[in-house]
Amino acid sequence: MKQGFFEIVSNERLTDNVMELVLRGDTSEIAVPGQFVNIKLDGFFLRRPLSVCNCEQGANAGASCGAMAGKSEGMLTLIYKIVGEGTRALAEYKAGEMLDLLTGLGNGYDISKSGDEPLLIGGGAGVPPMFLLCRNLIAAGTKPTVILGFNSKAEVFYENEFKSLGARVIVATADGSYGVRGFVTDAMKDILYSYTYACGPEPMLRAVYEKAACGGQYSFEERMGCGFGACMGCSCKTKYGSKRICKDGPVLEKEEIIW
Numbered sequence: 012m013k014q015g016f017f018e019i020v021s022n023e024r025l026t027d028n029v030m031e032l033v034l035r036g037d038t039s040e041i042a043v044p045g046q047f048v049n050i051k052l053d054g055f056f057l058r059r060p061l062s063v064c065n066c067e068q069g070a071n072a073g074a075s076c077g078a079m080a081g082k083s084e085g086m087l088t089l090i091y092k093i094v095g096e097g098t099r100a101l102a103e104y105k106a107g108e109m110l111d112l113l114t115g116l117g118n119g120y121d122i123s124k125s126g127d128e129p130l131l132i133g134g135g136a137g138v139p140p141m142f143l144l145c146r147n148l149i150a151a152g153t154k155p156t157v158i159l160g161f162n163s164k165a166e167v168f169y170e171n172e173f174k175s176l177g178a179r180v181i182v183a184t185a186d187g188s189y190g191v192r193g194f195v196t197d198a199m200k201d202i203l204y205s206y207t208y209a210c211g212p213e214p215m216l217r218a219v220y221e222k223a224a225c226g227g228q229y230s231f232e233e234r235m236g237c238g239f240g241a242c243m244g245c246s247c248k249t250k251y252g253s254k255r256i257c258k259d260g261p262v263l264e265k266e267e268i269i270w
Contacts, residue, residue, distance in 0.1 A: 012113055012114070012115050012116055013037065013039070013040040013113070014111070014112070014113050014114075015112055016036060016109045016111055016112070017034035017036030017037075017087065017112050018034065018109055019032070019033070019034060019104055019106050019107060019110060020034060020086070021106055022104050022105065025090065025168040025169075026166055027165065028092055028093045029091070029092050029166070030091055030092075030101075030102050031089075032061075032091065032101070032104075033086060034086070034087045034089070034110065034112070035085070035086055035087075036084070036112070037083045037084065037114070038066050038083070038084075038085030038086070038087050039083040039085075041087070041115055042119070043118075043119030043120060043121075043147075044119055044120050044122075044143035044144035044146075044147055045062070045117065045118070045119035045140050045210075045228075045230055045261070045262050046062075046063055046115060046117045046118070046119040047063060047117050047261065048060070048061055048089065048112045048114050049061075049112065049116060050110055050111070050112055051110070052097055052110075054100065055096075055097055059091075059097045059101065061089045061090075062139050062140040062230070062261075063087065063089065064088045064140065064142050064143060065086075065087075065088035065143050065146070066088070066143060068083075068084075068085040075143065087114075088142075090136075090139040090168070090169075091136070092135070092136045116257060117261050117262070120140075120230070120262055121228065122144070122148055124228075125151075125153050125205065125208075126153070126204075126206045127153055128153065128203060128204050129148055129155045129156075129204060129205055129207070130158065130199070130205075130206070130208070131144060131145055131148075131155050131156070131158070131209075132158045132160070132195050132199075132208070132209040132210075132211070132219055133159055133209070133210050134160040134195055134210070134212060135160065135162075135211060136232070137209070137210035137211030137212070137215070137230065138168070138169055138210075139169075140230060141157060141159075141173075141210060142172065145173060145176055146176055149176055149177055149178065155178050155179070156179045156180075156202055157173050157179065158181045158182075158195045158198045159183070159195075160182075160195035160211065160215065161183070161189075162184065162185045162186060163184050163188045163189070164184060164189035167189055181198045181202075183195050183198040194215070194218065195211075195218075195219065196219060199219075199222055199223075204225070206225055206226060206227055207219065207226070207227030207228075208227060208228050208229075209228075209229045209230065210230035210232075211232075212232065213231065216229045217270055220265060220268065220270075223265070226266065227264075227265040228264055228265065229262065229263055229265060229268065231256055232261070248269050249268065249269055250267045250268075250269060
């Protein structure tokens with residue numbers, strides 16, 4: 012974990028209530044996809060945790076975070092949904108302003124278990140961490156399929172960005188207004204895959220858990236206090252004892268999850 016100040020490069024709207032925040036600062040502690048940062052906002056006691064969507068380190072803008080040892084200056088992309096006073100306040104920040112971040116939080120995804128054809132599943136606010144994961148998996152020589160789940164066509168974001176990485180992308184909408192009609196599990200039909208990675212609301216994760224025919228890793232969304240394991244406010248039970256989502260997670264192995 013590292014505290015640092017990041018300059019806002021841009022803070023722009025992707026949909027009616029989803030924002031893309033691009034920051035410049037010390038990204039050296041962001042080592043693997045699936046980690047998150049904790050942002051301090053003026054006027055709010057608790058920091059706001061946001062998962063890392065993309066991260067590029069050093070002078071080489073094409074290098075993923077964790078790939079350039081010894082480099083600190085980098086670009087960090089975060090995507091967040093405006094759901095309350097905190098994220099509403101964050102949406103008002105402008106380019107050139109500074110934000111206080113804790114970086115390198117959480118365990119992240121282990122790509123060594125992916126096999127040749129991993130399946131990545133992101134639902135709504137769970138889509139962002141899939142992007143850096145997809146990028147790293149492709150760099151490692153795998154051929155991922157990505158399923159993005161939304162309520163409607165108006166909420167879809169980052170479909171083209173995933174395609175630009177070279178991934179096969181399937182979009183599912185609950186109302187059938189775009190892509191596959193239904194949930195992400197409906198889009199899983201007839202897909203061959205070697206491993207699953209997922210992030211999204213707990214009902215979605217549980218449905219994927221029950222549908223998946225192989226092992227996987229699931230990133231859980233929990234309310235957090237400190238964000239680094241001290242307050243124990245985000246603890247959950249697993250088959251191997253209690254774990255703190257912010258410190259021992261947010262990613263858990265499929266085999267250890269207790270619903």
